[in-house]
Amino acid sequence: MTESTKYLLSEDRLPKAWYNLNADLPVPAPPPLHPGTGQPIGPDDLAPIFPMAVIAQEVTAERWVDIPEPVREVYRLWRPSPLIRARRLEKALGTPAKIYFKYEGVSPAGSHKPNTSVAQAFYNKQEGVKRIATETGAGQWGSSMAFAGSLFGLEVEVFMVKVSYDQKPYRRALMETYGATCIASPSNLTHAGRAILEKDPNSNGSLGIAISEAVEIAASRDDTKYALGSVLNHVCLHQTIIGEEAMMQMEMADDSPDVVIACTGGGSNFAGLAFPYIRENLKGGKTRVIGVEPASCPTLTKGLYAYDFGDTGKLTPLVKMHTLGATFMPPGSHAGGLRYHGMSPMVSHVKELGLMEARAYHQTECFAAAVQFARAEGIVPAPESSHAVKGAIDEALRCKAEGKAETILFNLSGHGHFDMQAYTDYFAGKLKDNTYAEADLQAALAELPKVG
Amino acid sequence: MTESTKYLLSEDRLPKAWYNLNADLPVPAPPPLHPGTGQPIGPDDLAPIFPMAVIAQEVTAERWVDIPEPVREVYRLWRPSPLIRARRLEKALGTPAKIYFKYEGVSPAGSHKPNTSVAQAFYNKQEGVKRIATETGAGQWGSSMAFAGSLFGLEVEVFMVKVSYDQKPYRRALMETYGATCIASPSNLTHAGRAILEKDPNSNGSLGIAISEAVEIAASRDDTKYALGSVLNHVCLHQTIIGEEAMMQMEMADDSPDVVIACTGGGSNFAGLAFPYIRENLKGGKTRVIGVEPASCPTLTKGLYAYDFGDTGKLTPLVKMHTLGATFMPPGSHAGGLRYHGMSPMVSHVKELGLMEARAYHQTECFAAAVQFARAEGIVPAPESSHAVKGAIDEALRCKAEGKAETILFNLSGHGHFDMQAYTDYFAGKLKDNTYAEADLQAALAELPKVG
Structure with missing residues (x-):
């Protein structure tokens, strides 16, 4: 019998609800605060900029939020997205691990967004x-x-x-x-x-x-x-369709991940794949959940967990998150989508609760991983997604060293067809692993608002 | 019940054989000739440049050619490709016609190639x-x-x-x-x-x-x-997987096309979708089959059906095809993949047998169609594929004018993510509908070799 490469769900298995991890966490995430009063903000504070339905989703305590049929109708243009077994990459690495990836680059815009x-x-x-x-x-x-x-x-x-x-x-x-x-x-x-x-x-x-x-x-x-497009609770909520589909597809593969990996910038593609697995972990599951971020903007691994502004101009509400400081200017990198001083408050909370791991990589090692992946599996990853690829390859090599046949699942959040200049620079040896000055980080952290 | 958007085949329905239209044509296509002797070439003439298995496929009379399992294994990275019902485009056009497209842009390289x-x-x-x-x-x-x-x-x-x-x-x-x-x-x-x-x-x-x-x-x-990458029999053969899949998917949709449309440059994506339908027409089917080419390089609509060289340098064997002359220099256009002086000998033969129609469009009207399609269906077509989009829209508008609920199927052979400069030029009003001088065409045709 032929071994499967792709696991496709028919349209009638497109999830009917998004999953809200807030409903299952042992401790609720700290609320956003009004920067003037230091008090929790209410729906009215957000009404000028968001529609009420979105505000309601931002604060909902419901476990499941129905996906409206007109949204599912558009999703069906590309969803359910494929889950692919990276057999050629496994072979190239010589690992006993099984590597799967959920591929979100099939959307018309080329990513999970x-x-x-x-x-x-x-x-x-x-x-x-x-x-x-x-x-x-x-x-x-x-x-x-x-x-x-x-x-x-x-x-x-x-x-x-x-x-x-x-x-x-x-x-x-x-x-x-x-x-x-x-x-x-x-x-x-x-x-x-x-x-x-x-x-x-x-x-x-x-x-x-x-x-x-x-x-x-x-x-x-x-x-x-x-x-x-990221960071906020309702965005993480909408992205959980990734993980809900992946769970069904892993079942089709008669398998289940020991490790789940995604890159983290604002946190939404990570939340999308990981939150459903964290739900299962809260019920006794044992899946390791890893967020991978750029070493040039290491929010989860080097930031403080504190109330901060979402924007440099300090106009937004204050949210409690891992932050490098709203005035921190991350050095340039090709993973523009991961170049954000803060992190989703939900993802930050999950990290504080010990429900996930985080690690940071430099961009050249991520491009090396992306090229190895492209030559094995044919898909050129977006620079952001290459961080997840690197994380998956490292876990597969760990399995090789330890002789363990674990199952690894990562989120390939987008393709790199609009990012070929980055690959050109990589091949030309022009990519730098930029780092920030510790003094700049400390200066930005010193400006954190004194609340919460 | 929800109406379907996509028709997906599971991997076990990936075709096991390519289809060779040569086996079913009432008259065989004229053979390639040696330019020196004017005699039909044999396998030995091609052995220096092609492997024997490919040469055998070029001349095979078998109806079905098995797809080797290692090839199917790679195909499964993206195949079977989706068949999508363009309901939003139908609505935007206000047509009673049903429009389906086979989407080949899901391949790692972004096209059918x-x-x-x-x-x-x-x-x-x-x-x-x-x-x-x-x-x-x-x-x-x-x-x-x-x-x-x-x-x-x-x-x-x-x-x-x-x-x-x-x-x-x-x-x-x-x-x-x-x-x-x-x-x-x-x-x-x-x-x-x-x-x-x-x-x-x-x-x-x-x-x-x-x-x-x-x-x-x-x-x-x-x-x-x-x-x-196009033109030759074995290339057309390999592409028939497109049409074989599409037929199964149209069956899933409980529908069947009245009109099948693809763009034609060298002819392979057209052959891929159309040849299986032409087989059915030879058995009594009534599907109209339309090839769409650029008006700036109108091989099928303005070329001569004659023996000619495949390359400008006149080094290749002579093949009988619709040609504008091997020395004809097509004016510039953004549909580079359709900018070829000749046409697949198989497609040319099919045209001569009256088994297909052909029409030509200018590039600006094709870009207008592509933008309308992108705004309705989310996918940005490659400039080449936009010719098929324009053909499908025109057929859908004809159906509207005639009050006919026909079923239209076209091949969206690739996405335009690497062709955005063309769209930028289109929006800036910089695209020209270049035409060639009739005298240049006649001069090139006057150089056709005197054989066959």
């Missing part, structure tokens, strides 16, 4: 919103939101960090193909943008500034709301 | 070949051959047309990620290349020159063979 952008577009449309304002760094989130907006008939305005706007015209072209408007940030459209431009007309921009611009636009227009 | 590159890599490896030399224009074929080579442990040398080598570094990076060597053509590595460079040191290169270089390398080295 549409799992939440589609849901957010639906809820906004349902509440009569006309326009979504959002930000994007390298463009993964912006193109996912543009895709979702086009399907639900929402205008999408994307504030794109200026240096990426100039250097990554193809991601911008993808957003425009979906009908979105792309604006280089800082821009003249907002107070926040104009304030930066007055000081520095040639500012390269930053994700923090772009967030401030998008939030300002959303808060100042009645017909416009804001959307965020 | 790996269906044959994997097979060719397997047969070469089996016969002890160490290295494949091939050419590529925009890079779709080169990256597909690089991918297949990496999986079977073959070195791959790709002669890439110099203008693309310089302008499309990301396709080149993809080939290098798979471990292939990419050489700007014309190069100093071959007589053919040096001859061109002596006349014009700044030559931009052409597909014809790159073919000559790759063939020369293959013919001059014992351990090296040549691989072609």
Whole structure:
């Protein structure tokens, strides 16, 4: 009999609900606080920028949240996504371990991000919103939101960090193909943008500034709301469809993971795969859960667990998370999607509860792993996802050294077709393993707000 | 009950054989001729550049050719590919027609090309070949051959047309990620290349020159063979897995196409989807079969059906096909994969037998169709595939005008993630519908060899 390579679920097995880990944790995650009062924020504080359905999901205590049928209908364009057994990689490594990966790069935007952008577009449309304002760094989130907006008939305005706007015209072209408007940030459209431009007309921009611009636009227009692509509870919730599908597929494979691995930037693709497994661990399961982050921006491994702002401009509510400080400027790397000073409060809480492990890698070792993976399995990973690939290969090599036939499952959160410059730089020996100065980290941490 | 979006086949339904239309045609296709003698060529003439198994497939009269298990094993990385019902596009068009598309962009290289590159890599490896030399224009074929080579442990040398080598570094990076060597053509590595460079040191290169270089390398080295990505019978054969899968999937959908549409450059993705339907038509089926080509390179609609060379350098055997003349230089367009002076001899023969229709479109109308498709279905088509999209939309609008609920099936042969510059140019109004001068066409046709 032929051994299976892919495990595909038919459309009728597409999950009907997202999973909320908050319902099962022994201790609830600390609430977000109002930066002015230091008191927990309520739905009204968020109403200017998010639709009520999304706010309700942010704070829900329900274990399962139904996925609306119009969202499932869009999901079916690419979901259920495949679970693939990486037999060729196993062979190349000479490991007794079995390696599986869940492949989220099959989405139209090429990553896991549409799992939440589609849901957010639906809820906004349902509440009569006309326009979504959002930000994007390298463009993964912006193109996912543009895709979702086009399907639900929402205008999408994307504030794109200026240096990426100039250097990554193809991601911008993808957003425009979906009908979105792309604006280089800082821009003249907002107070926040104009304030930066007055000081520095040639500012390269930053994700923090772009967030401030998008939030300002959303808060100042009645017909416009804001959307965020990671970090928040509702985003992690929407991503759990990854893990729920993976569990069914591992069952099809008559197998079950000893180790689950995903990369962590804001935390959402990790949460998506891992939270369902953490639920099972809370009921007695023994799956190790590992988050892999860049050594240049090591939130979980070097950050403090403290209340901090989500943006550099310090406009957002305070959330308790692993943070390098809102003013910390991570050194450049090609894994732009992991270059964030903070971490999902839910993922941070899970880490504090001892329900996950974390480790950090430098980018060149991740690209080496990505190239080995591409030559064995044919798929070129996104630079972000290459961190999970490296984590999986290291675990497989540990199994080899220990003579253990463990089962490893990792999340290949996106393909690298829009990131080939990074591979070119890697082959040319131009990639640097940038590190930050310890003094800069300490300076940023010293600015943490004194609350909570 | 929910209506289905995707029709997925489980791995155990992956076809076990390719289909050879030659076995069922009422008249056999005219044989290739030796350019010196004017006599039909034999296997020995091709042995220096192709492995014997491939030569045997080129001339086989068998109806079905078994797909070797190691090839099926690699196919399973992405095959069976999905058949998707384009319900959102139907709604956007307001058509009573049902539109389905077979999506080949899910392959690791992003197009249908790996269906044959994997097979060719397997047969070469089996016969002890160490290295494949091939050419590529925009890079779709080169990256597909690089991918297949990496999986079977073959070195791959790709002669890439110099203008693309310089302008499309990301396709080149993809080939290098798979471990292939990419050489700007014309190069100093071959007589053919040096001859061109002596006349014009700044030559931009052409597909014809790159073919000559790759063939020369293959013919001059014992351990090296040549691989072609379209046109030839064995390539069309390997691509029929597309149509064989589509037929099973249309059955799952309890439907059957009235019209089947694919774009035609060398002809292989068209052959892949259409030939199985033509087989059924020969047994009494009534499916219309339409090939769509660029108006700037209108082989099937404006070319002569005559014996001609496959390359500009006039080194290949003579094949009877629809041709604009081997020295015809098609004007520039973003659908580089359709920019070829000739057409698959099999597809040409099918056209002469009246078993298919052909039509030509300009590129701007194809991009307009592609953008409409992307905004409805989320997938950004490759510029080549956009010709099939335009054909399908036109048929759907005809159905609307005639009030007919026909079923349309088209081949979405690849995604456009490496072609975003074309979309940028389209939105900027910079795309031109280039046409050729009639005098240039007539001059090229006047050079057709006097044989056959």
